[in-house]
Amino acid sequence: MTESSESTVEELVQPIILRIDKEDPCAQDEGIAAAALASVAAFLQDAQNPAWQPWAAGSFAKSVRRANPKLFAKVLEEFEDHALIEVGAAQAIGLAPLPAQGLPKRLAKLQVSGTQLPESDEVLSGQVEVVLDASLEMSTGKACAQAAHALFAWMIQAPPEVVQEWLDDGATLGIRQAGRSAFLAGQDEADGPVIQDAGRTEIEPGSATAYVVLRG
Secondary structure (H helix, E strand, C coil): CEECCCCCCCCEEEEEEEECCCCCCCCHHHHHHHHHHHHHHHHHHCCCCCCHHHHHHCCCCEEEEEECHHHHHHHHHHCCCCEEEEECCEEEEECCCEEHHHCCHHHHCCECCCCCCCCCCCCECCCEEEEEEHHHCCCHHHHHHHHHHHHHHHHHHCCHHHHHHHHHCCCCEEEEEECHHHHHHHHHHCCCCCEEECCCCCCCCCCEEEEEEECC
């Protein structure tokens, strides 16, 4: 399955807004987990929105944008149908898909490229785990899009009872940054599609970036 965080003409894109506090930034894996969970939470709270079906039938395009605390608060106020997720010190907003070439001004002005959060030695664990290929050296924003795609793809293809159990147990999400050899070896135990990026930004087309595994 191919994922892209960029978009083309007439394409729908799901906006994901990550709160970035330059004075006190959250850890990278917390931000990635929050963004991925915000993506699926936006769907779960408004699954009847007609934009989801054509979006999911396409490339699952996502636009991960960063906002400082002040702008993040304004997005919360302006978009009442948002899904807000907190993981540790990280916060992310997920919205339903919107026309890529007609994003509201508030969102269109938020920066996309160059989003980077500090790494942490703490391991973020969860019942569901997203495994990322660390050898690709993706920016935080890029990794957010890949993790969100992997989690969403798993959620819509997994048995409904498995997803419901995960939700009932608190929807915990782990993030594992795996070296290249470990990432490749782990694909055999993936519980969802292995995401392959379209290569529009940062990495080569067709690069395998992320997949989901179940823990416990």
